[in-house]
Amino acid sequence: MGVEDTAWTSLKTRICELEALEAVIQLLEWDQQTMMPPGGSAHRGVQLATISALMHDKTSDPQLGEWLGVLSDSDDPHVMAAVRNLGRSHRRAVQIPSRLVADIATASNVGFGAWMAAREANDFGQFEGALERLVSLRRDEVACQGPAAHPYDHLLEQYDPGSTTAQLQPMFARLRPELANFIDTVSSRPRPKSVSGKWAVNDQRCFSHSVISTLGFRLNDGRLDSAAHPFTVGMGRNDVRLTTHLYEDDLLGGLTGTIHEAGHGMYEQGLPADLAGTSIAAAAGMGLHESQSRFWENVIGRSLPFFEWLVPLIKQHFPDDNLSPADWYGHANRVERSLIRIQADEATYNLHIIIRFELELALLSGELSVADLPDAWNAAYRDLLGVSPDSPNDGVLQDVHWSNGLFGYFPSYTIGNLYAASFRYQMQDDVPDMWTNVADGDFGPVLAWLRDKVHRHGHSLDAPDIFRAAVGDRDPVADLMAHLNERQAALNLN
Ligand SMILES: [Zn+2]
Structure with missing residues (x-):
């Protein structure tokens, strides 16, 4: 087997794992919104965070970057499409520091709570600080990803x-x-x-x-x-x-x-x-x-x-x-x-x-x-x-x-x-x-x-x-x- 074949086999194994983990997240979210008793929400939070972290590790893995590199000028259009699709999530996972990912997750959680409270009181002031934080974190996230024709x-x-x-x-x-x-x-x-x-x-x-x-x-x-x-x-x-x-x-x-x-x-x-x-x-x-x-x-x-x-x-x-x-x-x-x-x-x-x-x-x-x-x-x-x-x-x-x-x-x-x-x-x-x-x-x-x-x-x-x-x-x-x-x-x- 050539280097390209080996990389493609490894990449496909990784894609299957990522697709399965993604499906598990979807199923947990479906269950959360249709069947789960309200008491389950803390357990569910832990389950979702664990699987998301696992996915992040598997996506940012340097080995994955090597396989993508080996395959980057393949003649096979399917391989090229996979390299493009996975390359995007790999690049994001590598460029955005874990600290920032965690900060965004926390700020989103806080943001949602603040928004609910602000809706309750019909008062934007109660949401303003949390939204400011989220906008600023998203701007940091954009900045980490290097130049683009437009940051958006x-x-x-x-x-x-x-x-x-x-x-x-x-x-x-x-x-x-x-x-x-x-x-x-x-x-x-x-x-x-x-x-x-x-x-x-x-x-x-x-x-x-x-x-x-x-x-x-x-x-x-x-x-x-x-x-x-x-x-x-x-x-x-x-x-x-x-x-x-x-x-x-x-x-x-x-x-x-x-x-x-x-x-x-x-x-x-x-x-x-x-x-x-x-x-x-x-x-x-x-x-x-x-x-x-x-x-x-x-x-x-x-x-x-x-x-x-x-x-x-x-x-x-x-x-x-x-x-x-x-x-x-x-x-x-x-x-x-x-x-x-x-x-x-x-x-x-x-x-x-x-x-x-x-x-x-x-x-x-x-x-x-x-x-x-x-x-x-x-x-x-x-x-x-x-x-x-x-x-x-x-x-x-x-x-x-x-x-x-x-x-x-x-x-x-x-x-x-x-x-x-x-x-x-x-x-x-x-x-x-x-x-x-x-x-x-x-x-x-x-x-x-x-x-x-x-x-x-x-x-x-x-x-x-x-x-x-x-x-x-x-x-x-x-x-x-x-x-x-x-x-x-x-x-x-x-
Ligand atoms: Zn729709």
């Missing part, structure tokens, strides 16, 4: 490898005024009626299972459970756990969340089985992951053909429900200026993200101080959305992300919406009958397209390259605006 790139890379600030800034800068105009125009028109009713939660469970299995989520290789804040984890393509939150008085609110998570889940179930243990049978990033959840939730799940298929199914599970496909379609496509990101409609949502992205850039570059953040937040909402939070809880304190030291994550949501819009138009070209298929409840052709263009690549390519290979030179900003405009235009015909 180091943060983005953890969630969206391959995306850069230089690429996102102009795209978001174009989207910003177009969305603001769109929301202005739509807000001046009469809004479709919202629907109301009662749908027993137990019946919704059975209904949800029926919807997601028809979409293509394999229930033999996955589960759907309840959680306060829905999320999805994949321990491998044959064990994918979805969670959802159902509401007795809001059938669509629960269903769109369930479909969103099933979109994440179908991506996990479609990762290339034959490449397990190579670091390639993994999602290519959170932006692409969100494109899958948002494609199913918004592009499919808020379309009129979808409701044409869904209404008879609703009738089977809830015989008293007499709402028409047009009623549901109107309700699902209401646009309104809002203060709270997680309650925002499909269009406005992106403005909430752009505001956070711009504030993060300013905080991390030092242009904006944490003390000035609440004013900057309120000013951005006034300028861009024309609404003004009258309390910190409805403003700067609304999201959990920063309290955990999570910076660089928010853009993934809008990247996901942009990718999903271009996937829609490319799919319409490639699968001309797609909307008839959807109205017939035949989602196979839609899923097959996503499997072929997105899922099967795993992380052999970075997300921006998978996107380009799927849609060519389509313009995602133009596609997202076209998608939103079409949705509103169809409303007016009703």
